[in-house]
Amino acid sequence: MDRLKIERRGGFTGLPARGEVETASLSAADLASVEALFRRKTPPPPSPGADRFIFSLSRHRESGVQTMDVPEHLLPAALAGAVKEELP
Amino acid sequence: MTCSCFIVPKSVLDRFAADASLPADSREAFAATASLETVWRTLRSAHTEASQSRLAIAPIVTTLAAAPATPVFDCNSSTSLPGTALPSTSTDATGKRAGGEAAAVAQFYKDCFGRNSVDNAGKTLVSSIHYGAKYNNAFWNGSQMAYGDGDGNIFIDFTLSNDVIGHELTHGVTQYTLGLGYTNQAGALNEAISDVFGTMFRQWQGGQAVTAADWLIGSGIMGPAAKAKGYNCLRDMAHPDAGHCLSAQPADFAHYVPGGDPHVNSGIPNRAFYLMAMAIGGNSWEKTGKVWYAALTAGSSPKMSFKAFAKRTRAAAKQLFPADPTVLAGVNAGWKGVGVA
Ligand SMILES: [Zn+2]
Numbered sequence: 001m002d003r004l005k006i007e008r009r010g011g012f013t014g015l016p017a018r019g020e021v022e023t024a025s026l027s028a029a030d031l032a033s034v035e036a037l038f039r040r041k042t043p044p045p046p047s048p049g050a051d052r053f054i055f056s057l058s059r060h061r062e063s064g065v066q067t068m069d070v071p072e073h074l075l076p077a078a079l080a081g082a083v084k085e086e087l088p
Numbered sequence: 089m090t091c092s093c094f095i096v097p098k099s100v101l102d103r104f105a106a107d108a109s110l111p112a113d114s115r116e117a118f119a120a121t122a123s124l125e126t127v128w129r130t131l132r133s134a135h136t137e138a139s140q141s142r143l144a145i146a147p148i149v150t151t152l153a154a155a156p157a158t159p160v161f162d163c164n165s166s167t168s169l170p171g172t173a174l175p176s177t178s179t180d181a182t183g184k185r186a187g188g189e190a191a192a193v194a195q196f197y198k199d200c201f202g203r204n205s206v207d208n209a210g211k212t213l214v215s216s217i218h219y220g221a222k223y224n225n226a227f228w229n230g231s232q233m234a235y236g237d238g239d240g241n242i243f244i245d246f247t248l249s250n251d252v253i254g255h256e257l258t259h260g261v262t263q264y265t266l267g268l269g270y271t272n273q274a275g276a277l278n279e280a281i282s283d284v285f286g287t288m289f290r291q292w293q294g295g296q297a298v299t300a301a302d303w304l305i306g307s308g309i310m311g312p313a314a315k316a317k318g319y320n321c322l323r324d325m326a327h328p329d330a331g332h333c334l335s336a337q338p339a340d341f342a343h344y345v346p347g348g349d350p351h352v353n354s355g356i357p358n359r360a361f362y363l364m365a366m367a368i369g370g371n372s373w374e375k376t377g378k379v380w381y382a383a384l385t386a387g388s389s390p391k392m393s394f395k396a397f398a399k400r401t402r403a404a405a406k407q408l409f410p411a412d413p414t415v416l417a418g419v420n421a422g423w424k425g426v427g428v429a
Binding site: 012013015017049050051077085 | 220242259
């Protein structure tokens with residue numbers, strides 16, 4: 001089973017957040033979005049403006065780990081909502 | 089980052105202006121902005137053809153809309169912008185705050201710096217509230233502001249700190265002026281300018297001299313879990329590395345983090361502003377703020393370094409306050425204090 005590790009940075013607060021999601025728990029549409037992201041040859045540009053979140057998305061599979069930076073406007077809500085801040 | 093690519097297309101404004109589901113006053117605002125865009129585009133192309141007309145055009149554009157409209161939209165926990173227009177009869181406290189404070193920030197820029205909205209041409213200031221679910225953030229998307237409600241635990245409603253609203257709108261001003269990027273020193277400067285003018289707006293609204301101000305960023309959005317751990321702000325411009333800051337930052341250039349997030353390294357120019365404001369004294373928006381505003385609006389420079397910005401502030405201090413040497417001395421002391429010589 002594939003696992004997605006998500007690390008968030010940026011935002012007005014600058015407070016990092018992280019979380020994990022099993023791909024089996026994703027809807028078909030969200031899974032397709034994730035697959036499409038990892039098929040990209042070049043990383044997507046950041047969301048326009050300022051104080052936007054950036055998510056480092058790592059896909060852990062038996063064959064290895066793939067990591068890419070995803071701007072918040074391209075990340076499915078189920079993944080963006082899976083991260084939690086930890087108070088230092 | 090150029091400004092023109094973020095202007096709301098006229099077709100979109102026209103669509104809003106004709107949208108019967110929007111309240112009449114919002115439709116009027118969009119129609120007014122759409123017609124202003126047309127005028128502005130026409131004037132801009134005229135300007136390109138006749139470069140000498142630049143100074144003649146600027147005052148005309150500025151007077152087209154004396155004060156920007158500040159409509160508020162409700163995302164209802166979704167992430168699609170702008171959401172649905174909040175009716176003028178709405179009693180939503182977040183909506184009232186977002187619209188009211190956006191108008192107050194516009195007034196601040198007008199009264200203190202003679203600027204008409206983020207583009208200095210009366211651009212409508214759109215705010216969207218209740219963005220996302222338990223969304224711990226506020227942002228500027230290149231053409232409007234968006235505010236989350238917070239998770240109610242670490243953060244609460246992001247409209248509750250007036251410096252946050254000043255911060256987000258200032259990203260619009262920076263976009264239309266210095267045009268700073270979002271990486272390295274330029275990115276940190278971008279964030280610092282938003283904190284600086286955000287806190288200056290807070291002081292102006294509270295009628296606070298520099299010695300009476302708290303210099304805290306985000307003090308009004310801290311939730312119960314953050315407060316319980318002793319955090320009373322996100323950032324403290326006077327003491328960026330203090331333990332009471334939830335997002336502590338480097339306080340001087342010796343602690344600059346290479347490749348760090350803009351919200352990390354902004355602590356350095358943030359503290360430089362604090363140090364010079366305290367050295368110059370009085371109200372931050374009267375002298376120190378005017379120096380920074382002059383540096384911000386002296387032409388586009390997307391990759392500007394701390395040093396280059398410091399140089400601009402020194403030039404502005406000399407030019408704006410030739411008879412008051414304490415201003416230049418304060419500016420020099422501020423940059424020296426954070427190790428940017
Ligand atoms: Zn910012």
